[in-house]
Amino acid sequence: MVDIWCGMSYSAPYMEHKMSGRTTPLPVRRAQRSLAESIAAWRKLRGLTQAQLAERAGVSRGVVRRIEATDGGVSVENLLRVLRSLGIQDLLTEALDPLASDVGRLRSEEELPRRVRPRRLTGDG
Numbered sequence: 247m248v249d250i251w252c253g254m255s256y257s258a259p260y261m262e263h264k265m266s267g268r269t270t271p272l273p274v275r276r277a278q279r280s281l282a283e284s285i286a287a288w289r290k291l292r293g294l295t296q297a298q299l300a301e302r303a304g305v306s307r308g309v310v311r312r313i314e315a316t317d318g319g320v321s322v323e324n325l326l327r328v329l330r331s332l333g334i335q336d337l338l339t340e341a342l343d344p345l346a347s348d349v350g351r352l353r354s355e356e357e358l359p360r361r362v363r364p365r366r367l368t369g370d371g
Contacts, residue, residue, distance in 0.1 A: 285328065326338075
């Protein structure tokens with residue numbers, strides 16, 4: 247058997263797409279791009295290099311690069327570490343507060359269920 251080496255390299259998003267068999271929905275890709283651009287802008291406003299931000303966040307430079315390049319594969323914890331190091335973690339947690347939305351305020355008096363079960367899709371009893 248002969249091993250053949252190919253000098254081509256593929257980007258992480260391409261390989262992730264090919265390996266997962268799923269495509270990322272366009273709205274999700276747009277949100278990734280917007281988030282990446284905002285994080286890069288905050289980093290630059292703070293006068294930090296990717297390496298400096300990574301050191302402050304306690305993550306590798308590759309994590310910061312993947313966040314800013316929308317390569318994916320970054321854990322929520324590492325994303326929050328980076329946001330915390332930029333001083334903007336609270337912006338995300340505030341944005342996700344259910345009581346900050348109209349629906350959340352309207353339903354704030356309701357008791358949340360401990361467990362959500364799937365709804366029946368048919369009228370069969």
